[in-house]
Amino acid sequence: MVDPTSDLEEDVDEETAPRCVTCGGPALGVGRRTVTWVDGDDAVHREFCSADCRDEWEDERPWADG
Numbered sequence: 001m002v003d004p005t006s007d008l009e010e011d012v013d014e015e016t017a018p019r020c021v022t023c024g025g026p027a028l029g030v031g032r033r034t035v036t037w038v039d040g041d042d043a044v045h046r047e048f049c050s051a052d053c054r055d056e057w058e059d060e061r062p063w064a065d066g
């Protein structure tokens with residue numbers, strides 16, 4: 001499904017923000033962290049609400065150790 005507005009993050013609020021992978025909270029604002037990598041033909045994204053949650057994430061990228 002193509003949503004022409006999906007790239008406009010200015011309107012993101014807590015209801016529509018991506019979920020933090022670590023704590024499940026809304027990932028938005030200045031503390032937001034995004035990790036992106038390519039898995040085969042797909043771009044994979046992981047969103048975090050803060051640098052702390054980013055640090056706690058168990059790295060699932062293919063080249064990560066464990």
Ligand SMILES: [Zn+2]
Nearest residue numbers: 020023049053
């Ligand atoms: Zn979080």
